[in-house]
Amino acid sequence: MRICLPAWAHSAFAVTRKEVGRAGASAAVAGGSVDKPETLEKQWRCFKMLLFNHFCIQLPMICGTYYFTEYFNIPYDWNSMPKWYKIFAECLGCAIIEDTWHYFLHRLLHHKRIYKYIHKVHHEFTAPFGMQAEYAHPAETIILGIGFFIGIVVFCDHMIFLWAWVIVRLMETIDVHSGYDIPLNPLHLIPFYAGARFHDFHHMNFIGNYASTFTWWDKLLGTDSFFNAHYKKVKEAEEKKEK
């Protein structure tokens, strides 16, 4: 199965990601939230849920992608590989589509009538860590996962693009759940990139900051107001300390 390998390769990265943050002297706990270090028990609970989701939910979805590439004759040979800038543009297009889907569906999952049935699982941890990026109810894996596949249906012209998009999306979701706003993080070179500080606040506050990758939907619809007010307070407190 040539598609699924990158999707599973991230688990080891997700575990070590936080250690990198801890080791970095200037790595800051994101969002100004109270740091609650993950325990072995929490990581084990997370790992079991990940195994279930990967084998029982994601594997069938990945197999579906395989049949999609077979049906539409998506090439995987060297000669027909698109240029790097085309892959980059396609991944950006996918991220914009996924982010839009994620914003509205994620916001819907927070509706008080349905929150407790599905999305509550992902919010079990108020201070998330890398591996928790995919800790979610199986129904949420499917609902929010659809946003990931829409871009593939729209842009897929080569297997390399599929692999690139899987890697980009996993790196992004692990980064925003890592709990560390690492200095010189290259992902912050992307305009409107949300990052760990932004999503950490969502896990702490439950309301607002619903987007996955970019900040524009929250800005446009005013759902980042709590975050802005909180961040202003944190900055003021930091400035007072420095004086």
Ligand SMILES: [Zn+2]
């Ligand atoms: Zn989250």
Ligand SMILES: [Zn+2]
């Ligand atoms: Zn949420």
